[in-house]
Amino acid sequence: MNISEYQNYHETKSHTDSRxxxxxxxxxxxxxxxxxxxxxxxxxxxxxxxxxxxIVSVDLNRHYVCAGDVVLIRPGQLHSIEQExxxxxxxxxxxxxxxxxxxxxxxxxxxRFIQPLLDGRIPAQTHxxxxxxxxxxxxxxxxxxxxxxxxxxxGYQLAVKGYLFQLFFVLISNQKKKGExxxxxxxxxxxxxxxxxxxxxxxSQHVTIDDMAKLTYYSKSHFMKFFKGHMGISFIExxxxxxxxxxxxxxxxxxxxxLGIAESCGFENLSYxxxxxxxxxxxxxxxxxxxxxx
Numbered sequence: 001m002n003i004s005e006y007q008n009y010h011e012t013k014s015h016t017d018s019r020x021x022x023x024x025x026x027x028x029x030x031x032x033x034x035x036x037x038x039x040x041x042x043x044x045x046x047x048x049x050x051x052x053x054x055i056v057s058v059d060l061n062r063h064y065v066c067a068g069d070v071v072l073i074r075p076g077q078l079h080s081i082e083q084e085x086x087x088x089x090x091x092x093x094x095x096x097x098x099x100x101x102x103x104x105x106x107x108x109x110x111x112r113f114i115q116p117l118l119d120g121r122i123p124a125q126t127h128x129x130x131x132x133x134x135x136x137x138x139x140x141x142x143x144x145x146x147x148x149x150x151x152x153x154x155g156y157q158l159a160v161k162g163y164l165f166q167l168f169f170v171l172i173s174n175q176k177k178k179g180e181x182x183x184x185x186x187x188x189x190x191x192x193x194x195x196x197x198x199x200x201x202x203x204s205q206h207v208t209i210d211d212m213a214k215l216t217y218y219s220k221s222h223f224m225k226f227f228k229g230h231m232g233i234s235f236i237e238x239x240x241x242x243x244x245x246x247x248x249x250x251x252x253x254x255x256x257x258x259l260g261i262a263e264s265c266g267f268e269n270l271s272y273x274x275x276x277x278x279x280x281x282x283x284x285x286x287x288x289x290x291x292x293x294x
Contacts, residue, residue, distance in 0.1 A: 020157050021100050022094075022096040022160060022164075023094070023095045023096070024094050024146070024149055027091055028088060028091075029089050030088065031088065034248070034281075035080065035081060035082040036080055036082070037080055037245055038078055038079065038080040038196055039080070039196055040076055040077060040078050040079065040193050040196065040197070042097075043097050043098075044072075044095070044096050044098060045073035045079070045093065045094065045095050046071070046073070047065075047073065047081065047092070048069075048070050048091060049065045049066060049069045049070070049089065050067060050090040050091055050092060051088070052087045052090055053067075053083070053089060054081060054084050054091070056079065056081050056127075057080045058073060058077055058079050058126050059079075060078060060188075060192070060230060061126075064084060068130060068139070069128065069129050070127075070138055070139065071126060071128070072125070072126055072127075074117075074119070075118055075119070076119075076193070078189060078192060078196065092146070094142070096164070113168065117171060122175050123177070124175055125174075125176055133174070137170045138167060141163045141164075141166055141167040141170070145164070148160050191226070194216065195212060195215070195216065198212070199239060199242055200242075203243050203246065203265065203266050204265060204266045206266070207239060209223065223235070241280070244265075244276065244280050244281075247261050247265040247285070248277075248281065248288065251285055251288055251289045251292075251293060252289070252292055252293050252294055253293075253294060258285045258289075273285070
């Protein structure tokens with residue numbers, strides 16, 4: 001299971017046709033999962049906060065969000081979602097592939113507007129609140145798309161694309177003043193993406209500091225300092241937390257044995273897995289499954 005599967009496992013709206021790659025999921029933290037770890041992917045994502053309060057991190061910048069807020073995640077941006085303190089946070093997670101809005105290599109709108117917006121050449125605001133001057137236009141477009149995806153009248157895909165184009169128009173016509181990221185900042189984000197993608201793809205295997213140092217072309221000591229400096233925790237803490245996140249999901253939604261889950265999530269010692277799982281979740285894996293398993 002990778003992070004996208006983890007996040008979208010508990011979907012409440014069915015997928016659209018694979019030829020129309022626009023999907024919507026309703027999620028709740030901590031009801032569905034404790035948090036969404038820092039990750040990145042090639043799709044465009046919109047996070048629409050429905051209730052509660054949370055924190056959405058985008059490219060290592062933390063945004064405190066509440067009901068009504070919208071967060072735009074461009075393809076390739078690092079992002080995570082968590083609740084704020086004791087609050088729950090419920091949100092709509094919208095995922096769409098850029099090719100949904102691109103008709104071909106010579107598409108003028110794609111060349112001049114869509115691709116530059118997606119890759120950051122046209123700078124757009126990330127966090128939209130009721131104080132944003134054009135917030136009502138953004139929220140209304142999303143609302144109309146949601147209604148269409150619920151009812152699905154004949155040809156609704158045409159209208160969904162129309163509202164998405166309108167949404168892009170609003171973003172582009174209200175684009176931020178361009179500010180260049182420093183070379184060091186770009187390098188940091190690329191290094192972090194490399195590290196996090198490696199964890200996502202290899203967390204079930206034996207992963208060491210030596211492996212990560214080689215991956216990033218850093219010495220072991222520099223890698224550890226780099227990671228903790230940007231993440232606030234050590235790499236081993238992050239790796240174990242990621243593994244526990246995946247294990248918790250499997251305990252809820254699979255029939256695999258606890259030993260099998262521990263091993264598939266990279267834990268070689270069952271007693272160690274039981275101990276740190278209880279430390280994070282307050283219950284043993286077996287008790288957690290009995291309380292929350294489906």
